Amino acid sequence: MTKLPAILSRLDTDLDASLSRLSSWLEIPSIGTDPAFNAQTRAAAEWLRADLESLGFKAELRETGGHPVVLAHRPKPGAPHALFYGHYDVQPVDPLNLWDTDPFKPVVRELAPGRKVISARGACDDKGQVMTFIEAVRATLAETGDLPIGLTILVEGEEESGSVNLPGYIKANAAELKADYALVCDTGMWDRETPLITSTLRGMVYQEVTLTAADRDLHSGLFGGAAANPIHILAKILAEIHDETGRITIPGFYEGVHEPTNAQKAEWADLNLTEAEFLGQIGLKHSIGEKGRMLIEQIQSRPTCDVNGIWGGYTGEGSKTVIPGQTSAKVSFRLVGDQDPAKIAAAFQQFIRDRLPEDVTAEFISHSGSPALAVPVDSPVLQKARKALADEWGGRVVSIGSGGSIPVGGDFKRTLGIDTLFVGFGLDDDRVHSPNEKYDLSSFHKGQRSWARILQALGS
Template identity: 55%
Template sequence: MSHSALPAVLDRLDADLDAAVERLFALLRFPSISTDPAYKPACAEAAAWLVHELNGLGFAAELRPTPGHPMVVAHGDALADPASAAPSLLFYGHYDVQPVDPLNLWNADPFAPAVETLPDGRRVIRARGAVDDKGQLMTFIEACRAWKAETGTLPAKISILFEGEEESGSPSLIPFLEANREELSRDLALICDTGMFDPKTPAISTMLRGMMGEEITVKAASRDLHSGMYGGPASNPIRVLAKILAALHDDTGRVTIPGFYDDVDDISPDLARQWEALPFSAAGFLGAVGLEIPAGEQDRSALEQIWSRPTCEFNGVIGGYTGEGFKTVIAAEASAKVSCRLVSRQDPEKIRAGFRELVSSLVPADCEVVFKRHGSSEAVVMDVTAPEFEAARTALSAEWETEAAFVGCGGSIPIAGHFQKLLGMESLLIGFGNDDDNMHSPNEKYDMESFRKGARSWARVLGELSRKA
């Protein structure tokens, strides 16, 4: 397939925009809330709708059962241009959505999608799942539709995997990938579940932080104590816990867990220059949430701290009387929930062991500490020297008329790590969400420009991958 077909493909997408929005609306109407068993039928209906849509485009698509909600698997190999030397691709998205609570904060029915015009003139698609992830996955389907409509073929061998449990922890995903490793393994994965750097700057996420979660409970006396009678000689678990938490960072913001930084790599000079050139202001970033003084590692920029540096944060502290009024009690125990975001080559279990070692060393002899492990995952770092990454950056830059950036992601997207470890594939994480899309919140939206240019962006990426092959 010639790259010269791209202008016609883009024109087709623009001409078909209204119909594409109606197709998205049809998918958005399914209340496919994966975490609530009451919506299991709706999840199955959403999956079946996607199968029907993909079969209508010429894919070989089918529902695949799991112990939970079904997977949608589709193969378009028969549609691929036989002359194309482009890499084979696996596109991933998810059709399930978050619950809508609190419903009273929505301005309209979450599953009655509509186009609204904001005060600043932007047109947006309002519905649960609009940005996460139905609007995003439909941008790719529409790009494939346009390529096939204009050329009769696809520019590469494309398979699709849509999951129905992403918003509820993906319990069926790893077993499914392991059982279907050979079928799903491709040269490259494409994931559309991320966002823009800002509304005008497209981004490719190349770093995803991992996670280590731990809950600690410090126990002292056999019961709560009267602070007037026991205050002073009796160990106070809250005081012990406060000392432990304070000791997890030094005065420069560095984490003190033994071996914490052993496997942390600095970013490359080229990537550092890219990040420095981005229109980012630490003052503006913090000011938006009522803060102004940067915390964290003092010798690192805010973007580095968010994208490429590990952290240790306290997510909850419980101890003593927390009700209305006052109660002079020394609690028998106090607990904290602690999460570490991990980067580079950090091993979650090595970090967990170091964390427990440090905490245990700070507990007095007549107290005990109980540990409860929570989830863990390794960080994911993509090989951006692979030609496909530069090809995608070229395509995105052309569509948005702003140079696309290789960025990090402060959160964790486990699917990219699963593809890397289980299927041996790197992933291009490209998404078109904006910070004000209310993801997971009431009145979720997706900018019409994100939907339109998202589809055009995927069309360009597919064309560029074909041209670069």
């Protein structure tokens, strides 16, 4: 740890150079979801490969069924070994007219006195976050000539399109990717001064249901009052999924859901997240979640069900008086604890079938399913990272769950048998996936310093 002050000092003095490097990477429009940008997406992978090679890593592009993976190794025999994950692909920029500046010409601007940000597509998600880690590695190598741990860096180019080839790649290369734990910098902070360790991730079940009644759309004047209307039926069934307290009524749904400890409840209550603060920013006032649960519980540690889309019948301009023959809906469930995705999907389908009247049938499409993920609260890796973050930020460190899902953590757990430390420095107002995406310079700078401290702590 004696070299840590010199590493931190180098990160301070090298900030402008690190911003320049990040800008060079951001200028490459690696929109991995659009085939028109395939060449540029590959160029972004090659840029990162060359940068890692310049740091002494054995770095190469590994082909997949889509965009290549950037894989880099720097072993350290006898020391712990970490697997760092990130992604170099970015979201499309549409609508372009809502950007204040060219999305692929990074600019540093001042949002408020003393608050500077770098604006570009990918500034936060995920190029800025990846470079936050790599700059910590760069400074550590410059000051010590080595890293305190062995390190494998895996950066994919298909995260924004569902990482379709990553699980297969991890499985096929499990021996080469062997590590003691994984590190991911693709999450956020509690606020601008409070770092956050994401200790749990909710799982996902995504179902599509189609109800069929008549063999065609019907004239409502001729058949109304007699023929089954699948929109009415599906709407009624979906409404019955929640009771008046906000609990989900599907039988067996809460199997595997665990209550938080008193210590966790106390920590969450101390965050004092209010409806006005959280919902006010989106024009709402009142939570409709489970009664008797704190708002912070509702959005990160409790399971949910949401109807994501529903359609059927006539939806064009003007009027067309029909009773539709079919109607469909997409329904997602966020899972926690030990809930089983397969059981949840089956229970949902049975819930629908049990409520169908005669003459109406249901068909289902299962789009995705992944279990929830949790890092043990007593994990030495988590505890070391927590202290390192506290030392850097000079205050409390929040450890809570994420309401969303990061499937790669589950892949690492199931295939490699390792836990993942999720530490990121994004902010709620970074406009990820939206026009005018940005990354605070304080996040970029202090994120580098945080990772430098974490690396030293993990090697101690």
